[in-house]
Amino acid sequence: MKTKTFSVMKFLKTGMFATALFSFMACSNETPNGGDGGDGGSELTGKVHFDIFMSVGEHGGMGRSENTIVKSVDSLTVNQPMIDIKGSGVELNPYTIELISKGKYYYQVPSKQTRFTKFQIINNRIEIVQEQPFVTNTYTERKYAHAWLDDNTLLIMAANGDGDKIIWTKLNAEDMTILSEGTLDLPLPKDAVVFTTSGILTYNQKVGKLYYFYYGKDKADRKGVPTSNFLTAVINPSDMKVEGTPVVNSLAGEMAGSSYGQLMQECVAYDEEGNLYLAAFTEEGDFDKGQLLRINKGESDFDASYNNIVNNEGKICTLQYLGNGKALIYSENASLYSQGAAYYMKYSIVDLKTGERTPLTYNGKEVGYSSGRFSQRSVVVDGKAYIGVNTETSTCIYIYDIATGTTEKGADIAQGYYFDVLRVVEN
DSSP states (O other): OOOOOOOHHHHHTTOOOOOOOOOOBOOSOOSTTSSOOOSSOOOOOSBEEEEEEEESSSOOSTTSOOOEEEEEESOOBSSSOOBOOTTOSEEOTTSOSOOEEETTEEEEOOTTOSEEEEEEEETTEEEEEEEEEOSSSOOOTTOOEEEEEETTEEEEEEEOTTSSSEEEEEEETTTOOEEEEEEOOOOOOTTOSEEOSSOEEEEETTTTEEEEEEOEESSSSTTOOBSSSOEEEEEETTTTEEEEEEEEOSSOSEETTTTTTTSSOOOEEEOTTOOEEEEEEEEETTEEEEEEEEEOTTOSSOOTTOOOOSSOOSOEEEEEEEETTEEEEEEEOHHHHHTTOSOOEEEEEEETTTOOEEEOEETTEEOOOBSOSSOBOEEEETTEEEEEEEBSSOEEEEEEETTTTEEEEEEEBOSSSEEEEEEEEEO
16 A cells, blocks of 8 residues: 655656645634643644645654655545645655644744755745854754743753753744843753753743653663653743752653653643643563643642543553543554554544543544554634545545534545644644
């Protein structure tokens, strides 16, 4: 079913982007891909479109494939032709599939570049809006965390080149000028030689604090392993001072997405009260036990009494808040994964109060397992979750209505490619 060899440039020359669909008004969306992320930004306003990222030859993400095509469509409902990137879309290279998106724009450190870049994807073209060369702190593509402090202030953080310090840079997202930069006063964890590359950074708007989840490794290479469960540092965003002593959590080994800082996959969510939820996991033998942790509003450590997911099958790779006490997760079946199955990832709705996980269903049947562990094919906008699947038999969109809990079929997507990422972008 999958195409293994492909000339992207030849593909791009076979036709031009064309779409004449319809737009709709968006609301109730405070993070780039949906839900109330609490992350210091305003809601999407006005008309939006969807960008579909499909890779050729193999799944993208983690630097595995640079053959990624992005196609923009105005609608993901079922009443339109099949979405196909053949002869349309734009080649993403030298940009990577791990992106920061907000409003109309994308932000990134491109491959092998020494600058921050702000760009748009318009009319089958990548248009650079602003670029800002590094000044003091330097970053590498894919390997940094980020948080929005407000609509125009973007914070980037990562381990430095030696891995022994955490550096940060604040950018004015309007013109990409550097507002300030520095190094966190954060010691290496006990017995650690280096910090984890990116960690997970998030801004809790309701309490006005940054939360940084990180750990240390015992070696400065890929063979290094965490020296403890991950830690939580609470940071004052105004002066970037670490408050108190970072806490080693007692509930889970690692946070999801720790290498790529939510550049591709979302693993942090907030409910209406400002409680923070984090997807995490603990290695148990050959399996990763998926866990959902919570920090109650105003606290600095995880709630040990919180009722975790009671019937999960494996590692949680993405997490998005839907509202009404429900969250969408994309998680693996650890047993299928260990057996080398090609399709082992499933979308589910989680009741955050009871911890019950209900697999996504359509017409009374569970939607099948998808391929692509490192994928972010879901966005939440205008009271609906648009969920892309990449199952053995179909590649398409399902549309989950948050208020009613019902699911309808959306657009079909041509097979033969690897559907990796879905983004919602203001026009």
